[in-house]
Amino acid sequence: MQRYSRAAIFLHWAIAALLAFQIAVGWALEDLGARGFALYQLHKSVGMTVLALTLARIAVRYWKPRPAKLENGWQGALASGVHGGLYAFMLGAPLTGWALVSTAKVKVPTLLFGVIPLPHLPLPASAHGLAENGHGLIAWLGIALLALHVAGALRHHLLMRDGLIWRMVPGRSTALLVALPALILVGFVAGRAILPAPQTTPAPAPVVEEADEDAAPANIAEAASAAAPADNVAANATQAAVEEPVGPPPAWTVQPGGHIGFSVGNDGETISGGFAKWTAQIVMDPDHPDSADIKVMIDMASASVGDAYKDGMLPGDEFFGVAAHPTATFTAKGAEATGANRYRARGTLTLRGVTKPQTIRFTLSGKDAIRKVSGSATIARAPFGVGNGDSSTGLGPQVALTFAFTAKRQD
Template sequence: MQRYSRIAMALHWIIAFAIAFQISVGWALEDLGARGFALYQLHKTVGITILLLTLVRIAVRFTKPRPAPTEGGWEGALAKAVHLGLYLFMLGAPLTGWALVSTAKVKVPTLLFGIIPLPHLPLPAAAHELTEGGHGLLAWFGILLFLLHVAGALRHQLLLRDGLVWRMIPLRSTALLWLLALLVPAGLLLGKAIVPAAGPAPRATAAEPLPDNAASADNAAALTESENAALPANAVDASEEAVAQDSIAPPPAWTLQPGGRIGFAVGNGSDTIKGSFGKWTAAMVMDPERPETADIRVSIDMASASVGDAYQDGMLPGEEFFAVAAHPTATFTAKGAERTGANGYRATGTLDLKGITRPQAIRFTLTGTGESRKVAGSATIARAPFGVGNGASSEGLDAKVAVDFAFTARKDQR
């Protein structure tokens, strides 16, 4: 019996496994929200891989001899139509998926296998709805053709018993036939197995543990939004300033030393996304013995945010999250602070993020003596009032983001 070439056989079974996997994963993506981000990236990688393998399969089909058709009439016509439809599906589904990503409002970068960048297609945003509908329709079209193809193979093997299936098996081995046939359910099961399980209800997320010098009970917990709104303004009353003694020295200014960190963490279903800002500056004037003298200003370069994943890092500057093009910097300012413990303080001020200004409070500690102090603290920021995470990919994220910071400051010499 004439068989297909070995490369055609290999491509047939690899693509069959990949399609089964894609079908299984595709069913779950819509309901996952942000929890399905990594799976969505894998789905794109597998889709482009199917596209490339299909192009190779087409080239092999025209360059390698293949067995002649065994049936005529309507059965033969149906078989040809199914094969042609499958090729259209294997080309059309990845291409419409690529177009869907390219026309989406939130531009999500694509790195094939986490390494190779895939550019967006030069398509207008108005084409998004059309590509979205086309991709979904092709998916169902592909499932139908896939089932018809399997049914045809079973018909030839179990009813007609003409051995047609052996043309796509390198050896006439029943064990090998079953092994290859099991690739299809294996793809379906693998796709289902890697889908994230439903996580618990959204919760407030604690920041990462602070350094030992910040472990006092006074600042271990971050402030909630309601606490922020209820805090006093900490303004120094003008009458108190009027009676201040001339002998009191002005509060010292402190200069940040290299090596500091501002980190953030947000719950994502059963997981937690953690990241940090690579570029930021801070200016602090404060006498630790007179916290009401505090004058704090922290400016963060929002384009420097990273969670350690190229896909998600590419999303952070976009409109859904930080809108860096219009609002490159976030700024926290506070005048005055209040003591909460031996080394603990609380400062209430304002946070300007994404063009929106709201009250915000932080807790921090100052440890050490003399010219150098270690500063560590935390805050909890409600993301919705600032419009951070306002799209479909953020649906699984917790409502509040925990922020932690730690750095060393040295007193300026006057």
């Protein structure tokens, strides 16, 4: 009996195993939310691999013609129809997935297996719904066609006993007859095995009343500040009230090497990152904090969490909306002492075109012309519209901000 070429046999079973993997993963992606981000990238990478192997399979089909059909009539027509449908599925599923990603509101960059960049297709955003619905429909039709294909192969091998299945098994090897179809099961099991474990329901997060923000320490440093003896705070405040400033408050220049970082909870994990570009204008007499005039400007396009996929999402409309709002600005007039070398500044934060009250806390160390500054803030992301899409459902409501830098007094 004439067999398929070895190239065709290899591509047949490789594609079958990868499709089983894709089906196992694809079923779960919608329910994983943000936890499925990395798996979603793998799903895209494997999908493009299936597309490439299918194109190779078509080329081999014409280079090495397949064996003649064993059946005619309606059975032969049905078999041909199923084969044609499977090729349409193997081409259509990756292409509609590619179109879906290319037309999504949130432009998620794709690096195939974390290495090869995949450009977006030049499609209008209006095509997103069609691509999404088409991808889901093609997936279900593909599953039905795969079931028919397997049923037909079993019919020929077990009922008709015409040896048709040996055309896809090298050397009529009984071991390969078992091992090759087993690859399909292996692909499906592998897809299920790499899914994240079901998430347990977390304990309710404590509700922080906005009016009590200053009374509740946001981190360990603030807790230590709150635990400072009350007489020290009172003495500091009294000293500030009695002593009058001598001359205008000094201006300070931020030295290279400073850092502004952020972190946010994400389905039980923590995403941490920072901003590479920012500037600060600071005027303040540490002995008279009410003289403070602070302005910090952050280049939002410089945000990074150390992951190429997620970094590509941050400038988009779901998060920072950099195209329309490239800069975030914090300003504060005046500060107050909360302990020895500890201060609090109430001001405003403008982010994505929205301005809201914001408090920062900071500590000064050193003396004379060089001071080290470190501090923190807790920012509610929802009022600024940060994280407003489907991929943000697992993000915590509060973003922790930290900063540290050295400032030199201007002469």
